[in-house]
Amino acid sequence: ATLAGGARARVEVAASDGADSDALMRVLAIVRERTGHDLSQYKHTAIERRLARRLIVHRLDDLEAYVEYLAANPEEAELLFRELLIGVTHFFRDEDAFLVLRDAAVPALLDARPDARALRAWVAGCSTGEEAYSLAIVLHEVIRARAGASPVAVQIYATDIDDEAVATARAGRYSQDIEQHVSSERLARYFVREDHGYRIKKEIRDTVVFAKHDLINDPPFTHLDILSCRNVLIYLQPALQRELLPRFHYALGPGGLLVLGVSESVGATADLFAPVDAKAKVFRALATANRAPLPGLPVRTTSSPSELRAGGGPTVIDAARNAIVDAVAPPTVLINERGDILYSSRRTGRYLEPAVGKTNINIFAMAREGLGPHLSLAVRQAIARHRRVTFAGLTVRGERTTSVVDLSVVPLDDPPSLHKLLLVVFEPAPSPEKGRSARGRTRRSGKSDLERELARMKQQLTTVVREMEASSAQVESANEQLQAANEELQSTNEELTTSKEELQSLNEELLTLNTELEVKNEELTVANDDLRNLLDSSKIPTLFLDGALRLKRFTSEATRVANLRPIDVGRVITDITLRIDYRDLARDVADVLETLVFKEVQVSGAGGVRYTMRIHPYRTTDNRIDGVVITFFERS
Numbered sequence: 001a002t003l004a005g006g007a008r009a010r011v012e013v014a015a016s017d018g019a020d021s022d023a024l025m026r027v028l029a030i031v032r033e034r035t036g037h038d039l040s041q042y043k044h045t046a047i048e049r050r051l052a053r054r055l056i057v058h059r060l061d062d063l064e065a066y067v068e069y070l071a072a073n074p075e076e077a078e079l080l081f082r083e084l085l086i087g088v089t090h091f092f093r094d095e096d097a098f099l100v101l102r103d104a105a106v107p108a109l110l111d112a113r114p115d116a117r118a119l120r121a122w123v124a125g126c127s128t129g130e131e132a133y134s135l136a137i138v139l140h141e142v143i144r145a146r147a148g149a150s151p152v153a154v155q156i157y158a159t160d161i162d163d164e165a166v167a168t169a170r171a172g173r174y175s176q177d178i179e180q181h182v183s184s185e186r187l188a189r190y191f192v193r194e195d196h197g198y199r200i201k202k203e204i205r206d207t208v209v210f211a212k213h214d215l216i217n218d219p220p221f222t223h224l225d226i227l228s229c230r231n232v233l234i235y236l237q238p239a240l241q242r243e244l245l246p247r248f249h250y251a252l253g254p255g256g257l258l259v260l261g262v263s264e265s266v267g268a269t270a271d272l273f274a275p276v277d278a279k280a281k282v283f284r285a286l287a288t289a290n291r292a293p294l295p296g297l298p299v300r301t302t303s304s305p306s307e308l309r310a311g312g313g314p315t316v317i318d319a320a321r322n323a324i325v326d327a328v329a330p331p332t333v334l335i336n337e338r339g340d341i342l343y344s345s346r347r348t349g350r351y352l353e354p355a356v357g358k359t360n361i362n363i364f365a366m367a368r369e370g371l372g373p374h375l376s377l378a379v380r381q382a383i384a385r386h387r388r389v390t391f392a393g394l395t396v397r398g399e400r401t402t403s404v405v406d407l408s409v410v411p412l413d414d415p416p417s418l419h420k421l422l423l424v425v426f427e428p429a430p431s432p433e434k435g436r437s438a439r440g441r442t443r444r445s446g447k448s449d450l451e452r453e454l455a456r457m458k459q460q461l462t463t464v465v466r467e468m469e470a471s472s473a474q475v476e477s478a479n480e481q482l483q484a485a486n487e488e489l490q491s492t493n494e495e496l497t498t499s500k501e502e503l504q505s506l507n508e509e510l511l512t513l514n515t516e517l518e519v520k521n522e523e524l525t526v527a528n529d530d531l532r533n534l535l536d537s538s539k540i541p542t543l544f545l546d547g548a549l550r551l552k553r554f555t556s557e558a559t560r561v562a563n564l565r566p567i568d569v570g571r572v573i574t575d576i577t578l579r580i581d582y583r584d585l586a587r588d589v590a591d592v593l594e595t596l597v598f599k600e601v602q603v604s605g606a607g608g609v610r611y612t613m614r615i616h617p618y619r620t621t622d623n624r625i626d627g628v629v630i631t632f633f634e635r636s
Ligand SMILES: C[S@@+](CC[C@H](N)C(=O)[O-])C[C@H]1O[C@@H](n2cnc3c(N)ncnc32)[C@H](O)[C@@H]1O
Pocket: 085, 086, 087, 088, 089, 090, 093, 124, 125, 126, 127, 128, 131, 159, 160, 161, 162, 165, 213, 214, 215, 216, 229, 230, 231, 232, 261, 508
């Protein structure tokens, strides 16, 4: 499909065919080779829109032609790369988020931190720095307002993949336009007035460290209290967004704040973040049991680890703790309330077996024969009563042996990261046969009544358990239906969010385009003024006509040779009364347009003034003939 040609390009890019997507891949490969940045995981629709612009700029017909151009012009890859990083930003953008941070989220965060540790924040994708300085100002305001509290130091890391944007951010100088977004109080308090704009004050500048950093491929900053990554995810494909959000969760400590852009959301990772204010897109990182370092990504940390490390593996302390648990503790499994296994110690094979069918790490599916009903009852009771529940002397049938076990389920509360998790402990018990022989046969008859009673109780218990399992199955199936409906809603929601994201990124591109057009417009106005002044100061009567002899423009001196007023622009010259004695203007103009050779004629005007009249073809910059220029030089 053809890409160039304004609106046509947009439509055809959207419906790009296989050939175009192949060309697109080649474009991305060249950009990767020349700049070292892989943009294949950015949204292709956004990339295609920027490509359409490059085609128009270079007057190329299709993407194939652009690939050739890109390969032959080394500087183009860098230009395209910069154009793809849409750096739209301004101070206190989408102000709701800053209000929520200032009035609720940050004060609560500070209240929950007893220590005097510096507040650590990371602004990822900071563009030219406005967002990082806005955050620094808000944090300064919150800390200043906490009368009586000990002052808290602030350390903000602000990063972007675009080193030119980072350099601008570092300079901290902004144009006068920031008055639109920064209140006069903040301008006075946090900025220094300079010739044509403002410079951020040292007090705020010193709290921010700017660096070039690739959010996708470089290790994240860690131990953060706040992570602000706004209007960056909207440019990335959903799969990459889903990969980054757990990284953000890892980078934040529990309770840390995540701030996203208005069209962005935590989506499928809602179990990692709770909304502080869903509309303002401020979220709190939830504590989770599993906070393992991220595979494949080294972790950036500024604090040195205090524990002794054995090689690159776990700490000696961790290893010792594991060895002790393995040697002494009974077989134990850590589960969540649904029975999903989060951790299992050794030697649980006697009681649990891999489930048949698709991979299942749910303890209820894995329980060996004789254990299942008791296990589900014990888990339910432990959750309901919130205390340890033990069923002693359960007979569990394995593949070759039968064993007896005391089963305990212990709900956990402390530390908070284990909240709502349960320990299932299997303590091997002596088999009834052995116990009986040890205590002698004499008591056997006296116990038979008790044994019968016990058997009856067991039967009753089994019935109750079966009933409970039946109702639990019903609840589960209702739950599954609800979950399916929920997933349906979620996917619809994501589709809506995606189109909203698309609109938002389109909007940002339009804003950039608009700014570029405004600059061009200003340049044109200046050039126009220069030209008019030049023509007027030359005092030479001059007329500009198009190919159909319509008046396009005239100099003020031209009123000496014709009765002209501004409203005459657009009229055919033969309809305007000339103040010269000359009848063949139309014919001579037609001659010049045909031969492209200029013509000179002697004419006399009002009061007997004599002029040399010259008719020149009017050439445009792209060498088209678009009418004539007629000048009148007065002869002495
Ligand atoms: C639309 S701007 C958003 C600026 C600011 N966060 C805001 O919301 O006002 C997107 C920024 O993300 C940066 N960016 C894009 N991909 C990135 C990456 N992989 N790593 C870091 N920054 C990236 C771009 O260079 C650009 O400056």
